[in-house]
Amino acid sequence: MNTKDEYFNQTFRLVGVTFDNEDGTNRQKLLEDIKLFRGSNGYDYKRGNLTVNLVKYKFENEDAIRVDVGISQDTLGHISRQDLPFLLENYDYIHEVPYLDIYYGTPYGCSVTVTFKNPDYIPEPEANPIDNKPVKKAGFLSKLFKK
Numbered sequence: 001m002n003t004k005d006e007y008f009n010q011t012f013r014l015v016g017v018t019f020d021n022e023d024g025t026n027r028q029k030l031l032e033d034i035k036l037f038r039g040s041n042g043y044d045y046k047r048g049n050l051t052v053n054l055v056k057y058k059f060e061n062e063d064a065i066r067v068d069v070g071i072s073q074d075t076l077g078h079i080s081r082q083d084l085p086f087l088l089e090n091y092d093y094i095h096e097v098p099y100l101d102i103y104y105g106t107p108y109g110c111s112v113t114v115t116f117k118n119p120d121y122i123p124e125p126e127a128n129p130i131d132n133k134p135v136k137k138a139g140f141l142s143k144l145f146k147k
Contacts, residue, residue, distance in 0.1 A: 006121045007095055012087065014067055014077030014110045021075050030074050031108040034100075052097040052112060054079070054087070063088055067112055069100070076110055093117050 017027050032038070034050065053068045065079040065087055079087050099113035 011113045012083045015080045017077040018107050031102050035102040052100050
């Protein structure tokens with residue numbers, strides 16, 4: 001991790017947002033409902049309660065990560081193969097998924113921002129108020145040069 005901060009954000013564009021889910025749910029319809037605050041996922045999103053989860057799974061015997069949202073955990077898409085190695089390597093350091101961005105277009109697109117906790121973070125040492133008090137000088141020279 002190339003940061004000195006305790007937490008840092010990384011945004012990932014989702015792929016596969018034009019496909020239907022295995023249960024027949026249309027991902028474009030899900031994205032539209034969330035964007036326009038329609039349906040159960042849209043209402044959750046409008047209230048700021050839309051849960052966004054990154055779920056590890058196997059796709060054709062390879063590691064993959066999908067993005068599931070809402071109470072029903074509908075899949076919106078997947079992390080691209082380009083971004084997958086970074087996310088798999090840092091999966092255990094995910095702190096939260098604070099932001100889901102759905103952008104207009106034909107078709108709709110989507111990205112997700114992930115907050116990671118930096119495993120290499122070293123907090124600044126706290127200053128001890130006792131150590132910051134001026135030192136009382138009691139030597140011979142300090143008595144000669146009293147202010």
